[in-house]
Amino acid sequence: MNAPTRWLELSVRAHQEAAETVAALLHKWGEGGVAIFQDHEQETVDHDPRPVGAWLTLTTYVPDSAAIAARRDGLEKDLWHLHAFHGDLVGELETQWVAEEDWANAWKQFYTVLHVGERLVIKPRWQDYAPAPDEIVIALDPGMAFGTGTHPTTQLCLEALEKLPVAGKSVLDVGTGSGILAIAAAKLGAAYVDALDTDPVAVSAARDNVVEAGLASAITVREGTLPLSDPAPTYDVVLANITAQTLITLAPHLRAVIAPHGRLLACGIIDAKADAALAAFDAEGLRLLDRREAGDWVLLDMERPT
Amino acid sequence: MAKKVRAVIKLQVPGGKATPAPPVGPALGQHGVNIMAFVKEFNERSSSQAGYIVPVEMTIFEDRSFSFITKTPPAADLLRRAAKVEKGSGVPNVEKVGRVTQDQVREIAEMKMPDLNANDVEAAMKIVAGTARSMGLEVVS
DSSP: OOOOSEEEEEEEEEEHHHHHHHHHHHHHHSSSOEEEEEEEOOOBTTSOOOEEEEEEEEEEEEESSTTHHHHHHHHHHHHHHHHHHHGGGEEEEEEEEEEHHHHHTGGGGGOOOEEETTTEEEEETTSOOOOOTTOEEEEEOOTTSSOOSOSHHHHHHHHHHHHSOOTTOEEEEESOTTSHHHHHHHHTTOSEEEEEESOHHHHHHHHHHHHHTTOTTTEEEEEOOSSOSSSOOOEEEEEEESOHHHHHHHHHHHHHHEEEEEEEEEEEEEGGGHHHHHHHHHHTTOEEEEEEEETTEEEEEEEOOO | OOOBEEEEEEEEEEBTOOOSSTTHHHHHHTTTOOHHHHHHHHHHHTGGGBTSEEEEEEEEETTSOEEEEEOOOOHHHHHHHHHTOSSOOSSTTTOOOEEEEHHHHHHHHHHHGGGSSOSSHHHHHHHHHHHHHHTTEEEEO
16 A cells, blocks of 8 residues: 555644634544644743643644545534634634655754764764764664664664674664664674564665665565564574563563573663563563663663573 | 753644654654654553543754653543543534533543643633533533
């Protein structure tokens, strides 16, 4: 299935007293949810931004398809009735077409060179950078995949990975996203890296980044997840920057692919769920070597003892 | 260090199931925010609220970093449950689909108090009652 390339944006201005009702109508006719924009005073984070006035702009979207006219008309009809009920609180429906390229790449201009750990440098593929002699540069175009290096979980993983004895080792990266950790492992001297992701968008972005980095012979990117087909290979180092819930579900399968005395860097864990994740790994007989935190995010550095 | 605020955006998206598609993509993309970073973090934080529409209040700073908090379900959802009706009236001025009591309105107002732009419970109740009436719910004492 191809994702729609353009969407009809449906926006209504509403007083806060009617905002919830308008939001409910937008949920009914739109897709994926509702965004609400409120004018605010320019404030710093020292204060909560103070809203200005009581009017909001509520927006939803409908993908370009045959049903689009019916949904637009349905919303217009519901709004008309709402208008009759309290017209002074609800504005007119406004529409415009938006295309994915209008928003998908907007963040890129704010994505710049980033130093992580002691020697790692993450840079956008479209930007030049002259590295110092001992620096390891990872060039990325994450596209719509996760892993730009800006998120605390990715940074935690990179910092921990940099300190591991990776050189000459086999590495598995579960949930590779943009491929950032797999590429870092290969650049740190791993013998080979297998990278998995369940999201085809991520697999395609990761393959692209691996080829551009000239590491196609060292890194294999595949769509999929654990468990691996039997007999499963084992790896000296397993990287899993996913989410706490997925890590807990995968815990037995993760243990199965770690070689004896091998290491697991489990990340993407929000602090409230860290103990549950740790308990799941503990139940599999993995030993905690180190626990690192950045903001609300936790990394568990584990070892399979035997 | 104090950071300058660029925008405040509220989103109402399915708990644990946000995607980079609209409305998240366009709402964040126009402000230069890394969409996937938000999606991952939101889904992780709201995974326990799967099945509910979760309101998010997001502050985007000038450097394009962001912070957000998740909130109580929309008043319309809570009112539907209180009135035991499946959906609100499409023609609230003519067709009433159910009723809620003042006590229920107060209960919802108190629950949503931290999320409403209201100074006291009476003002919050006025907002909730307004929502109820515009869904075709009668407010009875």
